[in-house]
Amino acid sequence: MNDRLKALADAGVSIWLDDLSRERLTSGSLAELIQDKHVVGVTTNPTIFAKAISDADAYAEKISRLAAEGVSTDEAIRVITSDDVRDAADLFKPVYDDTEGQDGRVSIEVEPSLARDTEKTNRQAKELWEAVGRENVFVKIPATKEGLPAITATLAAGISVNVTLIFSLDRYKAVADAFLSGMEQAIENGHDVTKMASVASFFVSRVDTEVDKRLDAIGTDQAKALKGKAAIANARLAFEAYEEIFDTDRWREIETAGAKPQRPLWASTGTKDPSYSPTMYVDNLVTRGVVNTMPEATIKAVEEHSQFSGDTVRGQYDAARKVIADLERLGISYDEVVQVLEDEGVAKFDASWSELQDTVTAALKGAAQVTAPKVSTHNGDWSEVVDRLVSEKIASRIAAKDATIWGPEAESEASIRLGWVDLHETSRPLLAEIEALQADFRSEGLDRVVLSGMGGSSLAPEVITRTAGVELVVLDSTDPSVVARALAGDLSKTVIVVSSKSGGTVETDSHRRTFVKAFTDAGIDAASRVVVVTDPGSPFEKLSADEGYRKTFLADPNIGGRYSALTAFGLVPSGLAGADIAELLDQAAEAAPELQADSTDNPALWLAAVLAASAGRDKAIITAEGSDIVGFPDWAEQLIAESTGKNGTGVLPVAVEVGAPELRSEAADLTNALLAEKATSGVPTALTSGSLGGQFLLWEVATAVAGYLLGINPFDQPDVESAKKAARGLLDAQPEPEAAAFTEGSVEVRGSEGLLDGVDSLQGAVDALLGKLDEKGYLAVMAYLDSERDADLVSVRPALATRTGRPVTFGWGPRFLHSTGQYHKGGHPEGVFLQITGAHPTDVEIPDRPFTFGTLISAQAAGDANVLAERGRPVLRLHLTDPASGVQQFRALFGN
Ligand SMILES: O=C(CO)[C@@H](O)[C@H](O)[C@H](O)[C@H](O)COP(=O)(O)O
Ligand SMILES: O=C[C@H](O)COP(=O)(O)O
Secondary structure (H helix, E strand, O other): OOHHHHHHHHOOEEEEEOOOOHHHHHOOHHHHHHHHOOEEEEOOOHHHHHHHHOOHHHHHHHHHHHHHOOOOHHHHHHHHHHHHHHHHHHHHHHHHHHOOOOOOEEEEEOOHHHOOOHHHHHHHHHHHHHHHOOOOEEEEEEOOOOHHHHHHHHHHOOOOEEEEEEOOHHHHHHHHHHHHHHHHHHHHOOOOHHHOOEEEEEEOHHHHHHHHHHHHHHOOHHHHHOOOOHHHHHHHHHHHHHHHHOOOHHHHHHHOOOOOOOEEEEEOOOOOOOOOOOOHHHHOOOOOOEEEEEOHHHHHHHHHHOOOOOOOOOOOHHHHHHHHHHHHHOOOOHHHHHHHHHHHHHHHHHHHHHHHHHHHHHHHHHHOOOOOOEEEEEOOOOHHHHHHHHHOOHHHHHHOOOOOOOOHHHHHHHOOOOHHHHHHHHOHHHHHHHHHHHHHHHHOOOOEEEEEOOHHHOHHHHHHHHHHOOOOEEEOOOOHHHHHHHHHOOHHHEEEEEEOOOOOOHHHHHHHHHHHHHHHHOOOOHHHHEEEEEOOOOHHHHHHHHHOOOEEEEOOOOOOHHHOOOOHHHHHHHHHHOOOHHHHHHHHHHHHHHHOOOOOOOHHHHHHHHHHOOOOOOEEEEEOOOOOOOOHHHHHHHHHHHHHOOOOOOOEEEEOOOOOHHHHOOOOOEEEEEOOOOOOOOOOEEEEEOOHHHHHHHHHHHHHHHHHHHOOOOOOOOOHHHHHHHHHHHHHHOOOOOOOOEEEOOEEEEEOOOOOOOOOOHHHHHHHHHOOOOOOOEEEEEEEOOOOOOHHHHHHHHHHHHHHOOOEEEEEOOHHHHOHHHHHHHOOOOEEEEEEEEOOOOOOEOOOOOOEHHHHHHHHHHHHHHHHHHOOOOEEEEEEOOHHHHHHHHHHOOOO
16 A cells, blocks of 8 residues: 555545546556555546547447447547546445545536537536436536636536636636535525535646746746746645635535535646656645646656645745745736636647547548447247238338238328338438538528427437537427527527428427517528428418528428438438438438348337237337437337327337436336347347437338237327317417416416315325326326426436336427327326426517417417316326426425
């Protein structure tokens, strides 16, 4: 055991490693540092990852899988870095537990190009936190001026933060203030702050590098005498500020809720000037309650010859102040030095990030290959079913567009719904048209693409663009704050794709009207910014022509919305946003022969068999645990729910997050259909893999086959219309809202008949609803709220699944009406329904319509609840009079 490192740890300095790589994880060298060298945490940054990933061999396998799935460079970087950080976090978990969350932490940094953008930093911090999915992680955010509000917002969301790139005392104080505000808000928002932590990474050696350079230029003895002193003086003064800030009533108030102070972390502590001691930025910064993150060489140097005695920080403040004052007297401006360092710091990380992107782009190109879809089945034997499907030639008949497969009643619908089987050929001519339009837009500086579409018109483009890592603003909500946010983007760079097969969908029509007015109000020729995708002959085709919209793409009418991923509906918005849509068609083309073959090797037959021929099992848990296709379960959910959930039968798709409780359930009515590498429980499971284009076709064929096995018509959606009709009725009649049974805090409570008898608390109301769940039941949470603003609500899904032991679907309204909404009304009548709506502090008008977005979404929610209640389903309706506090109040019921 090494005495010097132990002495440092005993003196209260947490020793962290400023490095991470796959090699460190697989070789066991990180584990050794933890075990033998007192290392209790890890920091990473873009430079560290750029270096790690340049070791191509360590990442080769992962890169080739990512290449096969067609993911973008940025998405690949996200996967690689968050996988490494997650594995390191797991290695440090015992340290984290032993130190009650103080150490055992691993940091992952937001992209450096976002350092000057508060909103994007904010968003990415949340995404990284979710992507890693471990509580002992720190999301690193640079302490630029724009970073400060993001630090507060990220902490307020319950996420632990490492603030990086701090050089100046003033900025350090602003960081501490941002921390205090963030913790105050986290407490207010009901987060468990005992689990949170934060560090403020103060950069040390770089200050000497910059100041020494200036001192050398001055060249006098007096100047030379000051060399190597500025960095330590600066850090010590930061610690003085820390002591003052964390000795205030404001902090003490936060501390009473169980929060830990934001510890100073000494970063950039490797010695750069070889004439200095290699341990100088360690030995001179020893004090209880700090972290020193070091490259391995510095840890080794400390192990071999560190020398310090006692606390080397406290009580050194006057001397430190004198160093800074002496430098000023020599004409070296402190403010200038720290600003140069901050700018350089951001630029250096930016350069590392570009290097990282180049390395990964090249590696992806090198490994690129189209991977045909594969399905492996587990925990059951479906060979008899598959043999039957092969002998009945179901796959080749689907490929030949044989409309008789689903029986005489379905024949006329099926005869106009099988156009999707050869889209990899028929959609080719679209590519050039989309490419040309995209080039025109780019040349006009139009690079923000908004897509207005519902269900089949939005879910595929969402998966395609998220997987490709390109930006597409998907507008599939009528919540006024969602609409307002889409309108608040830079309209001078915006085009809107309005996609509607029928041309009569109220959501898209309302979006279109609103955007046209917003463009016009901004002095922009609205018609030139609207692109339409619709079916030939729809009212929308005519309207588009009459209005002179920029371009109308007519899709193949012989394809239903949920099978339209590779039609103009999927390809136009995705291509305009910059996704590689030609590759998507190549992937489907590669997959098609296998999926059309009457062979026991046809993966679609196996997927269909697991979904629809596992006795007594009518709920499929879907997740994309091992895959880098982003958001696929939401797309598959619509395909399966609308195709099968009718006539009181079907398969309920339950899209869940990684690690969801349902994935470990052994319940007798579940199957799992996972984009994952291994089965997660003993229930019948199909694991699917392959490129996105191939997966689209695989699941479409499998769903059509599942329809055949279930004896239903997989191409109609008889019950989607019922909720639309009820909403229209309410919009016309505008009835007084039904009185609440009672109100608790920010939540008004209403229930379907009899549900709330004798109930007078929110907890009691939820218990009453859950009490209606039977052993084959499921709970549907339907949130007519803002999926971004109210994102915290999502955490109730796993909490409810754990509590009930039953599957829980979560849908944002009205989006889910075009997806699981069909199953809820037409499938097995086993659901109990929790609807959550919210007040609209600001509403958005819809031009030339007698209702606003606020009244529209309220009518949609009420109409949906009425239809469910009419069908005898229990419905609990919670209305949040203040969405922010209501969401937290509701979450608090489940201890989260
Ligand atoms: O910010 C943290 C830890 O929070 C570190 O990873 C930090 O980025 C590194 O210590 C520095 O980038 C290293 O800088 P340098 O030694 O190359 O000057
Ligand atoms: O899934 C389809 C949605 O209900 C939207 O229909 P639409 O494309 O006709 O507007």
